[in-house]
Amino acid sequence: MGCGDVRWHTSVPEYGVSGGVTAADRKNRVGIRRKIGELCYIKLIEEGIMKHFLKTFAAVSAFAVSAVSSHAADVTLTISSWAPPTHGMNAIYWPELIDRIEEATDGRVTAEIKYGLAAPPAQYDLILDGAADVAWIFHGYTPGRFVATKMIELPGYEGNAEAASVAYWRVHERHLQAADEHRGVKLIGLMTHGPGVLHSDTKIDGLDRISGMKLRLGGGVSGDVGTALGATGIRVPAPKVYETLASNAADGVMMPMEGKASFKLFEVAKHTYRVPGGFYRGSFALIMNGETFDGLSEADQTALEGVFGEAASRQAGRMWDAIDKVGHQALKDNADNSLTEASAADAAKWDELTGPIIAGVLAEVSALGIDAVAAQAYIQEQMDAN
Secondary structure: OOOOOHHHHHOOOEOOEOOEOOHHHHHHHHHHHHHHHHHHHHHHHHHOOHHHHHHHHHHHHHHHHHOOEOOOOOEEEEEEEOOOOOOHHHHHHHHHHHHHHHHHOOOOEEEEEEEOOOOHHHHHHHHHOOOOOEEEEEHHHOOOOOOHHHHHHOOOOOOOHHHHHHHHHHHHHHOHHHHOOOOOEEEEEEEEOOOOEEEEOOOOOOHHHHOOOEEEOOOOHHHHHHHHOOOEEEOOOHHHHHHHHHOOOOOEEEEOOOHHHHOOHHHHOOEEEEOOOOOOOOEEEEEEEHHHHHOOOHHHHHHHHOOOOHHHHHHHHHHHHHHHHHHHHHHHHOOOOEEEEOOHHHHHHHHHHHHHHHHHHHHHHHOOOOOHHHHHHHHHHHHHHO
């Protein structure tokens, strides 16, 4: 049973006795399961081998199970996920969201993760077709399908992933939802990862060194950034990054700092180059099959609306910030890894380069009938407030 397999997270039964399960019981269980998830994630990342997970999990879960009794849910949602089980989405985010779902619905609704149901670019259609109930998508994996979502990816925003994810949900409600780019599914959250940086096996000490490099770029604004820097973009989903770099099919990759640990970039892209605010931010959505949601009781729909939306977005951003710290620690823990901050001259040069990138995206989004300039200003305003 893998660390990211939500079955072990949901296998910690409900607190309480035969008389029923109280809200306090659920919160106690939530705390134990969340701690198990965090311990598992950190241990697997730091050590990279399953035996440490088994030892940690056995000790913690033995305590949890000894104090609880079982309780079955009425509805079990299928979550489709595509990152490694050790990634923060699977080891931290989904288990915590499931906890919140169960707590909000008094245990009537739960969920479980399943892997390999579809490739990352096919997750949207998977949910649209009802082959799974919930998934997370990266908008850049399907070029041309999502345009308004590029607003949150622009360079220049100041703030962490939590602030950006909350701002993203709010700007969607105020400006971006008019584009109706998530039609056919229920949008239950929006998020961004932390500021994008450049990881490479050759040390980069200036912007000029990037020109001519072959870089794995996820799509969206990261593709525009690569073009502006004179790099050749290679598009492969995140789970394929390690083998792409190990085979020398690419010279480097633009990802957030968490990739150092989550995708073991400390082994194949030992050097990191960072500009103020990051090169870009990646845009993700949490989506749900509409018929599945409509099939829930009215009480459970109402309860889940309080779990989804801004709350789910904030929770996601907080997770991205946490795993960025783990990635940074992985960099520091490996003596052959390095972090280079852009010089003042390169920071100024980068600021100049962002002008055409931002103008291009604003024009694309404005063509949809959205006030892109107002949306950009609102994003930074909301990030400052969070």
